[in-house]
Amino acid sequence: MSVLARVRAPASTANLGPGFDCAAVALDLWNEVEVGEGDGELDTEHLGVRAFARVASAEGKSFRFTDRIPRERGLGSSAAVIALGLVAASVVSGSDAALEDLLGEGVALEGHADNLAAALAGGVCLTWGNRIARVADSPPAVPIALVPDTTVSTEAARNALPREVAHADATFTAARAALLGAALASGSEELFAEALEDRLHEPYRSQGAPLLERIREDLPEGALGVTISGSGPSVIVWARPHAATGCAQELTLQYPDVRVIELAVSPRGAHAL
Numbered sequence: 001m002s003v004l005a006r007v008r009a010p011a012s013t014a015n016l017g018p019g020f021d022c023a024a025v026a027l028d029l030w031n032e033v034e035v036g037e038g039d040g041e042l043d044t045e046h047l048g049v050r051a052f053a054r055v056a057s058a059e060g061k062s063f064r065f066t067d068r069i070p071r072e073r074g075l076g077s078s079a080a081v082i083a084l085g086l087v088a089a090s091v092v093s094g095s096d097a098a099l100e101d102l103l104g105e106g107v108a109l110e111g112h113a114d115n116l117a118a119a120l121a122g123g124v125c126l127t128w129g130n131r132i133a134r135v136a137d138s139p140p141a142v143p144i145a146l147v148p149d150t151t152v153s154t155e156a157a158r159n160a161l162p163r164e165v166a167h168a169d170a171t172f173t174a175a176r177a178a179l180l181g182a183a184l185a186s187g188s189e190e191l192f193a194e195a196l197e198d199r200l201h202e203p204y205r206s207q208g209a210p211l212l213e214r215i216r217e218d219l220p221e222g223a224l225g226v227t228i229s230g231s232g233p234s235v236i237v238w239a240r241p242h243a244a245t246g247c248a249q250e251l252t253l254q255y256p257d258v259r260v261i262e263l264a265v266s267p268r269g270a271h272a273l
Helices: 047-053 077-093 099-110 114-121 154-159 167-186 189-195 202-208 211-216 241-254
Strands: 003-014 023-037 061-066 124-128 131-136 142-147 223-228 235-239 259-262
Touching (some): 003 077, 023 077, 023 142, 047 099, 077 099, 077 114, 099 131, 114 124, 114 131, 124 167, 131 167, 154 202, 167 189, 202 211, 211 223, 211 235
Antiparallel strands (some): 003 023, 023 124, 124 131, 223 235
């Protein structure tokens, strides 16, 4: 089989507390796809193949996906698969499509832009509409993921959100979102710690991510805060860089039934190998 493209795309954690549907960070955990010439049956329902077909014809192609990102755990697995298809199609077709053009194609499949923007652009991204603002290579903290065995459907998590929120809660979240943007742009650990609370989505998703409140009430030494990763059930403990390894060790001892992963932030998004 002639190989036409090999592409990798990173995991991501979205929202970062108050950055609901507009903030995400790419993580150094990767899915991959190999696209080749093929004459066999094509799985046109596969999310990555559907993404590929939005940019280039998938007919006569074969796809081999390698999945390392846990599914339905809030770590952007579907966004990574979509990014694989989009970037692979751009490589195979030679179109060299702009990231925001790829984002526009992918949002039709993903439904929201935050994880997908980080998967495409890497680093720390803010999105509005189909626009991407890549504001930093990394946030001012190290992400430590706590990944339970349970899964959460993104659709179910969205259905748990109320149609209306109290004005006080909206004001609280708007203030924290402004702090979040300032913290990401400035690299301030102090502002980042103050920003990591939300009243727009986390209170309504906490039942599906019970680790959130447990950890928030007893933060390990060196932690700045904790957020639900995407829709959950995974949570991210954000640690001061010098304290991240000790923080991860403490969390491993405290939560032996949960997978604890000290992750690096990836400054790169989806790219050809």
